[in-house]
Amino acid sequence: MSRPSATPTALVLGLTGAIGGAIAAALARRGFAIRALTRRPAGSRPAPGFAVDWRDGDARDAAAVRAAAEGVSLIVHGVNPPGYARWREDALPMLANTIAAAKAAGATILFPGNVYVYSSASPALVNETTPRRPTTRKGQVRLEMEEMLEQAARDGVPVIAIRAGDFFGPGVGNSWFAQALAKGGLRAKALQRLTQRGIGHAWAFVPDLAETFARLVDIGAGLPAYTVVNFAGHYDASGHDMTDAVRRVTGRPDLPVKPFPWIMLWLAAPFVRFMREALEMRWLWKQSLALDNRKLVGLLGTEPHTPRDEAVRAALGAAG
Template identity: 40%
Template sequence: MKISATSTVLVLGAGGRLGRQAAQAFAARGWRVLALSRRPLQAWPALLADRIVTVQGDALAGAALLSQQPELAQIDVIVHALNPHYARWATELPPLTEAVLALARATGATVMLPGNVYNFGRHLPSVLREDTPFVPDTPKAEQRIALEAALAAAAPTVRSIVIRAGDFLAPAGEGTETWLALGLGRRLKAGVFSPMGPPDILHAWAWLPDLAEVFARVAERRAALPAFSVWHYEGLSLSAEQWQQGLEAHLGQDLRTRPFAWWPLKVLALGSPLIRALVAMRYLWERPHRLEGRRLAELLGADLPRTPLQRVLAQAL
């Protein structure tokens, strides 16, 4: 374990999937963790509880949080794990971004943001590198591009790090909103596997404990990084065929294949902004893509975490 007794991280959105994992990853490496949430949080693991302080507050308060919570003035890193409502990004992302930047300016803390693949547009190429051009041809792409542009424009006054990753995979009990739970594996109990698109299409995934560990390890190297930097974490690049093989090996049984039914969602989308926003991202299951993570692997070396699929499944199901 790496001890960073003088370092403090503020995790915004500590009640969310990535936020909770990030708080635990930083604490396990010796950081003092301030876990901010608007609502009370469930108990932390006993071995980490003495390093994690739960703070109730609203991140939208920005720098005003310092008068409400004076302990926030001593933070070194801000993990921006806030997850606005999926159908309200257009209205909720800009004020959240400004609030986080205001807090970073007031404290001098480095902002760390989880990026995603939306920035590359509807026709994203099969290999995504840090210098792959952004294409703002969907609302979600426009919104995420604007978020990262705001961080870049704030440098060097605000230092920030974007770590881009694929769709989240979470441990059992924390993964009810992942595509493994809602899509591919939603009928596993009936012995059915539900591919979301063509069987041979690669799709980018990130096991959240690994991604959280990447955040902590990159944070420890932040002083040597540019004022604004972007890193790609490859995680697991898997096709539906590979998912099915992995699930069959884990379960010890063959699975029948029944493609995921998109048409009911299209009907429900007529009356639901949330489902309409989810259906709009169907292209990600029809375009092969993986994140090229060579630069991050060079930065972290042997410290780059990447849990094999069978170990992921053992903890996720």
């Protein structure tokens, strides 16, 4: 095991993505040195507003991940296969690489989870003990990833995992909020309603989620080896809370709200893999699913929570 430096270092896999970048920023504010592994050439890397020790490499390369993790105390596993594709082929090996690197470095893993481990048979309010019985391919992969992390914790690798709803916020361009609900952002000519009225949906404002990770890191040794909590985020209980917020923020109360054209996904599904994969998760838009955050609040006292209109205002810039 390598000896850590005086300044704690976090290796971020997926720093160029929304959640990886947000967690990195929250950790940097707390004095962590940030290291990132990326395939992007130097000229196309973002300038996040804090110092980054960039390392060339791929999260699918076990040796590259292990080398980048030398001396770190945290590894943020914020990387996913793009475009809803190759989850089993890439997501499982990438997580295995992170676990092996964390074990070698003596590091804690930070893992952003999601609600894919649940299913249409789940209750409308889920907590950390709700049975995980996914019925989709991506849900099964996410369950296997959680089981890998549980085993890693039993083997001595501390894990902090947070399950959250659909991401939205600054920098979150590839999301249901930015690409469907409020496509066009502040310049949107119409909004799209993804659920029927009365169907609730969980949304996670990424800066709040990142701050939650950082506050759990602050607790440090006071946490169990495997810590998994649910993040309530912004729950749209009515099915139109989010579109109402966009109308308020834009000052356009008459901005049209149209049903999302799911039929277009059905028509394209035989030819476009992304459409098939997106349709597989449609159950999350057909029934209510909220996350019970009482365990998280018990640990932190409160869940970081930006007011809805403020969060939507920040997200609309990413949707533009």
